Every structure is written in C-alpha cells, then in structure tokens.
Amino acid sequence: MEILRFIVHKIDACNEWIGKIIQWAIVPLVVVFIIESILRKVFSAPQIWFTETSYFIYGYYMLFGSVYTFLHGGHVGIDLFSERLSLKRRHALAIACFVVFTCVFAMGMIKGGVPIAVSSWKAMEQGHSVWRPPIAHFRTAIPVSFMFIFLHGISSIIKHAAAIKGIKL
C-alpha cells in the first residue's frame, strides 16, 4: 500500500511541477510576438527566428499544459449518465475508461512518436526556415508529454481502485 501511495504522490507532484513551469510560457509567447511586431512594423526588420521560436513555445505549452490540465480535471467529459451510477460502479467505470482510452491513446502516441523522434535525432533534422534550428527536441516532446499523460492515467487508476476499496490515498 505504501508503495502505491508513494507512486501516486510522486506522479502527481511531478505533473504539478510541470504545470507550474509551463504556465509561465504564455508570457514569453506574448513578448516574442510583441518584439517581432515592433521590429517588423516599426523598423521593417522581420526576424528569421520568429516563426519557429513561437512554434516551440506554443508547442511545448500545448503538450505539457495538457498534462497539467489533466491532473486538475480540466479536460471536460460528458458525465450525464455516469453520475447516476453508484459510487463503486462509477469508480470501476473510470478505471475502465482510463485503461481503454487514456492508456491506449498515450501508448499509441509513445510507440508512434519514439521512432520519429529517434530518426530525427539521427538525421539532426532542421526546421524549414532560413534560420534552420534543430527540431529533434520538438519531435521528442510528443512521446515525452504522452508519457506523463500515461503516468497520470496510472496514478488515476490507482486512486480509483483505492477508492473502491474505501482507502483514501
């Protein structure tokens, strides 16, 4: 039991920590846009780094922010019918859904994402713009973020299973 409690706490703490960092990424995103707008419109000096820098910030923000949102139950679902079930059945249904939907989705994305990321690192793939930044890290972000989604699935399954047994983790 102790080991399960330890796992749940570690996973949740980790995902919380990811969120606390990534939530601030919106500030540099705004700043990058403002700097680019000023340089381009006022000084007629468009920056070659702008497009991909904004993609990077936004892409990481979107993927890792979703992990945090998931932790806080921010992803909406239709609970019209599940809320009518008994508490025990509701937890059992939640476990089934986490296994069938969340874990399968995350596993699929990890399994599909790793080979793409590996070949990108091997080829030292670069972006399409004149700036040509390395983008292998960006391809790696997909399997990594889905690994955290998967971990959240595991943590939730343990929590729901414990709730069925009447234990609060």
Next chain:
Amino acid sequence: MNDNLFLTLIGALTIGALFLGHPVALTFGGLGIIMGLLFIGPATLPIAVTKTYSIMVSFPLMAIPLFIFMAYILEKSGIAEIMFDGIRELTAGLPGGLAIAVNIVCTVFAASTGIIGASIVSMGVLAAPYLLEHGYDKKLTVGTIMAGGTLGIIIPPSLLLIVMGAVAGISVGKLFIGAIGPGLLLSLLYMIYIYVVCRINPKLGPPVPKEEIKPLRTRLVKGITSVTPPALLMFVVLGSIFFGIATPSEAGAIGAFSAVILAICYGKFNMRNLYYATTATVKTSCMVLFIIVGVNVFSAVFMAMGCGRTLGTLFIGLGNKWLFFAMTMILIYLMGMIIDWTAILMLLIPIFFPIAQRIYGLDPFWFGMLVAVNLQVSFLSPPFGYALFFMKSLKLPGVTLGDVYKSSIPFIGLQIAALILIALFPQIVNFLTDLTFGV
C-alpha cells in the same frame, strides 16, 4: 448500404463512448487509436503523431492561448464591474434598462473573452442579484445573462472562429470581420426584445425610480469613461486585423499586451493576479487544444477508413442547396447539445465545408457564420446546453431549474430569427468582409 451501416455503427459507438464520462479529448484519441489499429493497421501510429505535430506548428491556433490570456487579465482587472456600474446608470430610466445594460456589457465583454462560461459566471455573480433586487423578472434576468454569454461564441475574437478558420483552412481574420455584423445583429435583437416586453409589461423590468437616478451629466461621464477603455482595446485588436496590420495571432498578442497595460492603469496588476491569469490560461487553452489533438487523431482515422467519404456522399446526394443547409444545421444543432463544440468543428468542417463550397456553391464565410449562430442556439437549448449548465451551477436564490429552462426559450426564438435573417441576407456577413478584403 454496407458503408452507411458501418458509418452508423461507428457513430453510435463514438457517442456511446463519449457518454461514459471520460474526458472528450482522450475518449476521441483512444477510440481513434483503437479503430485505426483494427481497421488500418500499424500505420495509424505514425499518422497520429504527424497529425499531432501539425497542431504544434499551427500558426492560427496559437491565437487561442493568447486571447484567453487577454481575457483572464481583463477579468482580474475588474473591467466588467466598472462597465456594468457605468452603463446601468445610463440606461436605468428605460423599461428593462438594467437588462439592456447587462446585454451591452456582455456584448463588449464577450468580445474580450470569447469564453461563454466566463461571461455567464461573471455576469451572473455581478448583475443577477442587482437586477432581482430591482424587481426584475427572474426569467428575464436569467435569460438575458445566458443569451449575452453565448454571444462570446460569435463576437470576435471568438475561439470558435479561430478553430473554424484553422480547420477549414480559411482566413481567421476574415471570419472575425464577417462575424461583427451577425454578432451585433443578435445583440440588437436581444435589446429590442427586452425593451418591448418591458414596455408592454413593466412588471418584468421596471424602470428605476426617478429619485434614485443621478443627474444626466454624471451618468454620461461615468458611462462613457467606463466603456471607453475596453472598447478601445477591442478597437485595437479588431482594428489591427481590419486594416491588415496584424494576423489574428498577432492581434491576440497585442490584445494580451494591451490588457496588461490596462490592468496596470486600473491598479490591478500584481503577481497574484498574473499567477491566477497564467494558471487559468493554461487550463482553459489546453482544454480546447487537447480536444483538437484527440479529435484530430480520431478524424484522421475516420477519414482513412472512408467514413468521411460515406457521410459526404450522403450529403452530396441531397442535391438541393437548402436541403443540404437544413440537414447540416440540424445535425450540428443536435451534436452541439451534447458534444463539445471543438470536437464538432474538428469532425464536421473537413467534411461539410468542401461540399458546401464545391458542390452547392455556398460562401464558406457565410456558411461558417451560420454554423456559429446555430451552435449558439444549441448552447442555450434545454436540457443539455452549456449556457444552462453554467447558469445552474451558479444556484441563484429563488431561481429553479425550470426557470432556467423556460427563460431560454424566447432567446432561442431570437437566435433562430437571426439565423434566418443571416441565411436570407448574406450581406450582413459580406458587407464588412468585402470592405476589408475586397470582393
């Protein structure tokens, strides 16, 4: 027939899965992977990853977190309160004046949030007790706030229009400009309705007694000073798109930056509010964006299995432009009541927009606007509509669930009237887009 049967089966399975109550984004993602592995094979996985990558490098979608950030900064700056205080004094003497004030604040505020829940909750907390205290009919009060809240769907910078433009591959800027006409039309219809019913039956929304009203001069000054800053902000955001200075994503960043400046001017900018805004932004944006990720995987598989083509063939087979129009509207309306709008747009736009444009010769901007108004109707429709859900969660004293349901009906009627008006007079949409982008 086999194809249609298969499509029906997949549709039923998907809806059944959604009703299990798991987050929509992951239900779609999981279903997509399972269906793909069953019917397409291992090639599904790289497709799913590539599809997700395409969302990470989508320039239009970047506008979503930027506009949401702007909205939360504005919410914390207390702008809605100041505006409501200002405008309600200006309209207090009219029959239904306070409800009209709510509607005006919702119109401007919808423009600055685009998040229906946010508008309804903030106006419900802020204005509803005040209206009820002044003897306003509870159904009129609740209906006005809910209808005002749904304006956020269409009045730019609406999140729905950003997603629609990104998915359909049409200009988000042009959608924004095109939505100004329909948005104002709806708002105007609401105001006329409120005025007329309160004129006929003053018990519904009595004018505030003369002795409570301050002199006109004070009211005018207060009204104008309270509306000017947010109106100016909207002018900067929409104006930069209108005059072709900025793309919607850039306008979002400019809006967020201006909102921060406005918050500083109101003395409401501090670390605590910034922390609140960034936390709320990441949750709201990623809720929308992750649904896009999940449904994108699902729809890639759905298309690869040929289901999209089957559905498309059914709608091409209708043959008549108006029949097609009616059928798509009914389908979207029904789906809008149960499934999140993001998912609906992701699933149906890639199928319907090309058919509307190529087979039936419909203007995608006009068609898109009707889809947006139609989704508004479904948000207000009992028993599942989103607006009703937010209103219920506020638990206003003396307002029953039945009141919430009944209060939506006249406003649904007005929305349908607007839908018909826009359908018959495309100029409502085209007038401004032609002016901005040429014919």
